[in-house]
Amino acid sequence: MADDPEDLPHFNLFSEEFSRCPQAVYREMRAACPVTRAAITESLVLSRYEDVAWALRHPEIFSSAMDLQVALGTERPMIPQQIDPPAQTRYRKLLDPHFSRRKMEALIPSIRANANALIDTFIDAGECEFDEAFAIPLPCTAFLDLLGLPQEDLALFLELKDGIIRPQKAQPDLDFEGAQRVRVESGRRIYRYFERIIEERLREKTPREDLLSSILSAEIDGEKLISTEILDICFLLLLAGLDTVTATLGCNIAYLAANPDQRRRILEHPELLPGAVEELMRWETPVTAVPRLVKREVEVGGTVIAEGELVTLLIGAANTDESHFPEADRVDFERERNIHMAFGAGPHRCLGSHLARMELCAAMEEWHRRIPEYHIKSGETPRYSPGIREVLYLPLVWER
């Protein structure tokens, strides 16, 4: 007998408490039943590894083409994240080679240099608020390098990104409508910024050797992309490539600050760092979930999900599922076959995963080389944001 979706248990995935320590709630959700409901949004939630992996690999049922535009200040669907295959596949074929491991490796020296330049600004103080001082600016400088945009635009980019993702940061008193207005305005400014840059590039006689120039000259079936397609790709890269790395860096360093034995293992065995980055991505899963729209009725573990339902695929819960990961609750930097889904799975799997891994490894290596012994300032508690788990407040101290 199928369960009635009206009677499913509700879980709050938007509280700060959940965001700080979601693993216990994940366990409850997986145990409760294969399908639950999210409080506030009322979307259905899949939390078991097998179900989430299956849904991610069936975009013809679980579609990414949904009307989230208003919430993100965009005017059209972002490419390729908000469109389904086969149209999405054509864009991925064009973009994938530009994000290959080999291409991304070329960015490592500047990521290291930028990490050190940031550390130089606060190391002598013996303390910093990690998010503001390091985790936010570092991915933004890498993004500007990647696209070939001037580093002088860093402050502008941070302002525009916050305007979309956290409008209340600059204006804490904003109500829902006010926040929405800031999002739409920031969205417009992002479009105008890229329109201007694209026009400038098209006027240049010799193409530059950066990602933006490559996208401008790229072709699908012998045709160049039109300017709105380029804008919709750039908009997504900006939103997808900044907060995700910021959040992951924050979650990783917060974990290591609170677990000195694990931190010492990395210091004593630096070769464990790539495995640690991977395992912390699994355990922390900073991008906890991705949304999908159900295109046709489907049954998951005995619950019938109707066409038109919004479904949250809780990848954080899937990544801590005992039925897939032996001793899932143990954070093991030497875990074998760590096939987590922190970068998603299926056709929409993260385009920037090589870049993200390199940024994380380079940043964490440089940080631990310069500041090996650190801890959370006494009497303080880190503060996590709901949604993407950015550690908004992470006060760290170390010996000068």
Ligand code: HEM
């Ligand atoms: C640790 C950092 C990152 C994490 C955890 C992460 C996570 C994810 C996840 C879970 C998805 C799948 C979304 C879905 O299925 O709907 C995704 C897609 C995507 N990511 Fe990342 N991401 C990270 C960094 C980056 C970076 C640095 C970039 C580029 C500069 C990037 C660009 C993208 C794009 C373009 C997509 C959409 C791909 C598609 O729809 O075909 N990401 N990412």
